[in-house]
Amino acid sequence: MTDEVKPNGTQFEGKEEYVKDVFTEIADYYDEMNDIMSMGMVTGWHKFMLKKVEPILGKKCLDVGTGTGEIAFMVAERAGPEGSVTGVDITPRMLELAEKKMAERDIPKPVKFEVGDALDLKYEDNTFDLVTSGYMLRNVCDVQKAIDEMYRVLSPGGKVIVADLAKPDNKVVRYFYEIYMKYRVTKIARKYDKGKSIDGRQPAYDWLTSSVEGFPHGNVMLDKFKKAGFKNARYYSKNFSAVNIYYGEKE
Numbered sequence: 001m002t003d004e005v006k007p008n009g010t011q012f013e014g015k016e017e018y019v020k021d022v023f024t025e026i027a028d029y030y031d032e033m034n035d036i037m038s039m040g041m042v043t044g045w046h047k048f049m050l051k052k053v054e055p056i057l058g059k060k061c062l063d064v065g066t067g068t069g070e071i072a073f074m075v076a077e078r079a080g081p082e083g084s085v086t087g088v089d090i091t092p093r094m095l096e097l098a099e100k101k102m103a104e105r106d107i108p109k110p111v112k113f114e115v116g117d118a119l120d121l122k123y124e125d126n127t128f129d130l131v132t133s134g135y136m137l138r139n140v141c142d143v144q145k146a147i148d149e150m151y152r153v154l155s156p157g158g159k160v161i162v163a164d165l166a167k168p169d170n171k172v173v174r175y176f177y178e179i180y181m182k183y184r185v186t187k188i189a190r191k192y193d194k195g196k197s198i199d200g201r202q203p204a205y206d207w208l209t210s211s212v213e214g215f216p217h218g219n220v221m222l223d224k225f226k227k228a229g230f231k232n233a234r235y236y237s238k239n240f241s242a243v244n245i246y247y248g249e250k251e
């Protein structure tokens with residue numbers, strides 16, 4: 001897996017606007033599709049992530065690319081009333097839905113949802129004890145910068161845990177994964193995105209499935225966490241490397 005920038009791959013001109021438009025378009029059915037795309041496994045992956053960074057109780061936490069807030073809500077449950085959680089995202093519509101969901105949830109302390117860019121976080125250096133992020137990295141224009149920013153805003157002793165998707169390494173598993181994505185997921189997605197082009201590019205859900213193409217994972221991605229300065233950096237692969245979870249500590 002290489003990290004090269006391909007003109008029509010995961011990096012291209014106008015990506016930031018395109019990604020924002022994609023998530024604005026799909027926000028209202030994002031949670032439902034997420035469940036279908038992950039075959040109902042997404043909550044299990046999040047529980048696994050948070051187990052790796054326990055204890056969370058009383059911690060000051062940031063969820064980057066928080067979307068509709070699912071990871072932020074799980075962190076808030078564990079942080080308790082003495083802790084705090086901020087969820088930042090570049091797409092206002094995703095945050096509106098997060099706010100709406102929060103009104104229906106029983107959370108010890110409200111999550112503070114804020115519009116912001118992962119590549120230029122508006123928080124001081126050494127602010128948070130824990131940074132989480134789910135499935136955002138492949139959506140940003142500069143993966144290393146996003147990881148550097150996570151490192152910057154963490155306090156010494158703080159931890160990062162980040163999940164993102166990739167194509168399974170195993171050829172046989174990849175074959176079935178591609179069939180599932182191409183036929184089952186695309187068929188359901190078309191009900192929602194109607195195959196409508198976004199900004200003259202591919203429809204919304206085609207981006208979500210194609211953005212894993214060539215996206216670095218495993219040791220290539222881990223090196224970016226090490227480059228940012230994270231110690232004890234490691235990763236965990238789930239579902240034959242379709243999901244990869246990166247862990248690191250700031251000394």
Ligand SMILES: C[S@@+](CC[C@H](N)C(=O)[O-])C[C@H]1O[C@@H](n2cnc3c(N)ncnc32)[C@H](O)[C@@H]1O
Nearest residue numbers: 023065066067089090091117118134135136139
């Ligand atoms: C696939 S969704 C994941 C949402 C959520 N973390 C989850 O687990 O469901 C990716 C999110 O990253 C956000 N995003 C993309 N680029 C971003 C950036 N540069 N800064 C902040 N958020 C960004 C998108 O708006 C979207 O809500």
